[in-house]
Structure formats: C-alpha cells, structure tokens
Amino acid sequence: MSFSPLTLRLIESLTCLPGVGPKSAQRMALHLLDRDRVGAQKLADSLQLAMEKIGRCQRCRNFSEETVCHTCRQTSRDPALLCVVETPADVIAIDQSGSFRGYYFLLLGHLSPIDGIGPEDIGADVLDERLAEGEVKELVIATGTTVEGEATAHYLSEMARRHNVVASRIAHGVPMGGELEYVDSNTLSLALQGRKIL
Amino acid sequence: MSFSPLTLRLIESLTCLPGVGPKSAQRMALHLLDRDRVGAQKLADSLQLAMEKIGRCQRCRNFSEETVCHTCRQTSRDPALLCVVETPADVIAIDQSGSFRGYYFLLLGHLSPIDGIGPEDIGADVLDERLAEGEVKELVIATGTTVEGEATAHYLSEMARRHNVVASRIAHGVPMGGELEYVDSNTLSLALQGRKIL
Known part of the structure; x- marks a missing residue:
C-alpha cells in the first residue's frame, strides 16, 4: 500500500x-x-x-518579466550611484532602508573559485560595460560580509578603479557572517551612511 | 522597489x-x-x-485518480476486516507495521461538533452502506487518541453494533494526544495486536 x-x-x-x-x-x-x-x-x-x-533584467540582472526591469526604468534615481548586491532579496532590504536612491546591479552569487564560480558567472562583464558607459561615479559594494563576499568586493573595487569610478563598501555595521536580507532597516541605514572609500 | x-x-x-x-x-x-x-x-x-x-476512491475515500483505488482492488486482503482511520498518512503507517491485512476506510477528519463537523462530513453514510453489505465482520477503529478521535470511535462502535459487526479499538500503546502518522511501526504493531473488543 x-x-x-x-x-x-x-x-x-x-x-x-x-x-x-x-x-x-x-x-x-x-x-x-x-x-x-x-x-x-x-x-x-x-x-x-x-x-x-521571468527572465533577467538586461541592465541589473534582477528577475523580471520585462527586458529592462521596473527599477532600472525609474528616472527618479541617481544614475551616478550603482549598488552591487548578491541577491534580489538584498535589493529589497537596501531599498527599504530608504538610504539609497541610486540603481542596483545583481551578482546573483559571489566569487568562489572553490565552487568554480568565476567573474563571468557573477556578470562581471556586464558590470564592466556598465561602468564603461561613464555615467556611474560611485560603485557602492554591498556584497555579503563572508570571506567570499569580501573577496568579491575587492575584485569589484579593482574593476571600478580601472574605470576611474569611486568604489565604496557599506560599513561593517552588518554583523560579520550574517546574511544581508535579515538585517533590520536601521542597521542597514547606518551601514550605508558609514560606507568608506576603498 | x-x-x-x-x-x-x-x-x-x-x-x-x-x-x-x-x-x-x-x-x-x-x-x-x-x-x-x-x-x-x-x-x-x-x-x-x-x-x-485526483479524486476520492468510492470505496475507502482515499485520494486516488481511479474510481476505486489500488488498495481496494487488491484481492489478497481479508474482506472481513475493515480499519477506520482519519488520514491517508495513517493508512501508510498502519500498512507499514505489517500487522493488518484487511481493507481501509478513511474518515478524512473526526467528529467535531464545535467545528461543525458532523457524521456526513466524515463519510459515515458511506461506511453505513459498506457495513450493510454484510462482508465486514470486524471494524478496527484506528482514529486518533484525542478527545475527538475517541468520540468518533464511540460513534463508529455504535454504528457497528447496529450492523452486528464487531467493533475493536487499537490498543493504547499509541501515546495519548499523539498523531498516528508519527508512531513507529513496532508501537503500531503492538497497538494492533492488543486491540480490545468494545
């Protein structure tokens, strides 16, 4: 039976x-x-x-049923600011903190040579082109505070430097090893305000 | 966003x-x-x-994509034994104990006047017809050991009596208030062997 x-x-x-x-x-x-x-x-x-x-937005790589997603089409945002995050949930968390009014770029992961995740898997080529356009003045790197997240941040800051774009990292108000999407809005807000030039 | x-x-x-x-x-x-x-x-x-x-088996009320389910069509079972249980998961649990070789009847719930669940909601009319066929000699009542399960067992034993069918209740080896589907096979086996004539 x-x-x-x-x-x-x-x-x-x-x-x-x-x-x-x-x-x-x-x-x-x-x-x-x-x-x-x-x-x-x-x-x-x-x-x-x-x-x-549902596919991916051509500009930010977020999940969207449109070629360019709703967020990337908003004209009220500051095109000089681009925030790099790992997941769609991170975008929601940061936007809800109310301390960031620029655009987003999603890695959908982080560099992890041990798992075979290289730059092309996190859309580094797409980001490279985006920075080459010249509109972005500051790249706010909000990858996780894990070892891989930090390594990814370092990689991205090098890329920004090649394009003469300022790279900043959200402050370590975020608890080490914690996942971004579970941090409360106030902490995230502080972390964004306390970002440091790399 | x-x-x-x-x-x-x-x-x-x-x-x-x-x-x-x-x-x-x-x-x-x-x-x-x-x-x-x-x-x-x-x-x-x-x-x-x-x-x-997926609808319900006409004979046992279990979920099935056929009019009469696989278990009810098995001829190797003893038609004199009918075990009444509350859920499909209970059928699996009892069959896995290997101590019961009769057929099943599913209530898909238990009597609960406070929630408006009366005899017709647990298929009492279908069971009544089944017992009227005269093939069943013993009704093994394996409803839960909750207050509602016990009340349902009492109701079913009265129905069996009207049809001159022996009603038995699986032994209280099953922990009181516990859910049948989480009891291990040995305990269920003991409970079936130790059933008492009501």
Missing part, C-alpha cells in the same frame, strides 16, 4: 522546494488535496507563468 | 503551503527562479495534474 501514482509524483515534486523533505512534502500534498485545491491550482498557474515569463 | 509582479504572485501563491510564511515563500521563489527552474516546472505540472485527476 502506498499513495496513488499522481499523489506520489506530487510529493516528490514538492521536495524541490528548499527546506522541504519527504515528510513535509507529504504533509503539503495531503493538505493541498484535502483542503486547498484552489490554492494549489493557483500555485500551479503561478509557477507555470513565472518559469515561462 | 519590489519584486516584479509575476515574482510577487509566485511568492504569494507559495504561502498556500502549510508552514510557509511570506519570508519562506520569498526564499523558495528566488531559489526556484535562480537554481531550479526544471524542478519548478515539474512541480507546476504535478500540481496541475494532481488537482485535475
């Missing part, structure tokens, strides 16, 4: 979600089948649509 | 999963977009297919 083939398939598919093991997946599948078929159908549609339509 | 509309929609849809709040949903969405688009597509298809095809 076991679950029906389609139920098993659903349980197995749910384990692709981070932090969801076989037991959680089973609970989720039975919950959806028993109590929330409307929600499950909506989730299926959202997933389908998201995977079909 | 916020996520793109489709990303937001995906995040919001993911919160229909039990135990998933806005922050987890955000992590899941970004993980799928960034690192597991194949898994996400598969999940979308599985959800779609499951919600479209």
Whole structure:
C-alpha cells in the first residue's frame, strides 16, 4: 500500500522546494488535496507563468518579466550611484532602508573559485560595460560580509578603479557572517551612511 | 522597489503551503527562479495534474485518480476486516507495521461538533452502506487518541453494533494526544495486536 501514482509524483515534486523533505512534502500534498485545491491550482498557474515569463533584467540582472526591469526604468534615481548586491532579496532590504536612491546591479552569487564560480558567472562583464558607459561615479559594494563576499568586493573595487569610478563598501555595521536580507532597516541605514572609500 | 509582479504572485501563491510564511515563500521563489527552474516546472505540472485527476476512491475515500483505488482492488486482503482511520498518512503507517491485512476506510477528519463537523462530513453514510453489505465482520477503529478521535470511535462502535459487526479499538500503546502518522511501526504493531473488543 502506498499513495496513488499522481499523489506520489506530487510529493516528490514538492521536495524541490528548499527546506522541504519527504515528510513535509507529504504533509503539503495531503493538505493541498484535502483542503486547498484552489490554492494549489493557483500555485500551479503561478509557477507555470513565472518559469515561462521571468527572465533577467538586461541592465541589473534582477528577475523580471520585462527586458529592462521596473527599477532600472525609474528616472527618479541617481544614475551616478550603482549598488552591487548578491541577491534580489538584498535589493529589497537596501531599498527599504530608504538610504539609497541610486540603481542596483545583481551578482546573483559571489566569487568562489572553490565552487568554480568565476567573474563571468557573477556578470562581471556586464558590470564592466556598465561602468564603461561613464555615467556611474560611485560603485557602492554591498556584497555579503563572508570571506567570499569580501573577496568579491575587492575584485569589484579593482574593476571600478580601472574605470576611474569611486568604489565604496557599506560599513561593517552588518554583523560579520550574517546574511544581508535579515538585517533590520536601521542597521542597514547606518551601514550605508558609514560606507568608506576603498 | 519590489519584486516584479509575476515574482510577487509566485511568492504569494507559495504561502498556500502549510508552514510557509511570506519570508519562506520569498526564499523558495528566488531559489526556484535562480537554481531550479526544471524542478519548478515539474512541480507546476504535478500540481496541475494532481488537482485535475485526483479524486476520492468510492470505496475507502482515499485520494486516488481511479474510481476505486489500488488498495481496494487488491484481492489478497481479508474482506472481513475493515480499519477506520482519519488520514491517508495513517493508512501508510498502519500498512507499514505489517500487522493488518484487511481493507481501509478513511474518515478524512473526526467528529467535531464545535467545528461543525458532523457524521456526513466524515463519510459515515458511506461506511453505513459498506457495513450493510454484510462482508465486514470486524471494524478496527484506528482514529486518533484525542478527545475527538475517541468520540468518533464511540460513534463508529455504535454504528457497528447496529450492523452486528464487531467493533475493536487499537490498543493504547499509541501515546495519548499523539498523531498516528508519527508512531513507529513496532508501537503500531503492538497497538494492533492488543486491540480490545468494545
């Protein structure tokens, strides 16, 4: 005796979600089948649509269903300031702190030679072109405070120097080893104000 | 600044999963977009297919894409024994204990007048017809050991009596207040062997 083939398939598919093991997946599948078929159908549609339509913004590499994302199209921002972050969640966190009014650039990771992640994997070539345009005057580097994040910051500051762009690093108000997206707005605000020229 | 509309929609849809709040949903969405688009597509298809095809077995009320499920079609089981459980996960748990070779009937809940859950919501009418067929000689009641589970067991034993069917209750080797699906196979095996005639 076991679950029906389609139920098993659903349980197995749910384990692709981070932090969801076989037991959680089973609970989720039975919950959806028993109590929330409307929600499950909506989730299926959202997933389908998201995977079909969401690509990356040409300018900042953030996830977007448009060629150039909403943030990059905002004209109210200061084009002289470009903030480099690792993830989309970091963009949200920094914007919510209210202390940064420039544009963003997403690495979607950090340099990690041990995992085979080199400059091209974090979009260094795209950033290089962006800096060559000459509009950016200061590159605010907000990569994580991990060893890899620091190494990436160093790499990016060298790149900025080649383009005669000032490179700054958000201040170490952010706890060492912590993840940016979980830091509160005040701390992030202080970190942005206390940024130092490299 | 916020996520793109489709990303937001995906995040919001993911919160229909039990135990998933806005922050987890955000992590899941970004993980799928960034690192597991194949898994996400598969999940979308599985959800779609499951919600479209999976209904309830006519005989046992378990989730199944067939009118009568695989377990109810097995001829190797003893038709004189019918085990009543609350959830599909309970069926798996009891079958894995290897101490029961009869058929199952799923309540998909328990009597709870305070939540407006009456006999018809737990399929009491379907069970009544099943017992009226005359094939079942013993009704093994394996509802939970909660107050509602015990009340349901009492209700079902009365129904069995009306049909001259022996009603038994799995032994209280199962810890009081515990959930059946988390009990280990040995305990469940003991509980089944030690069942008492009501």
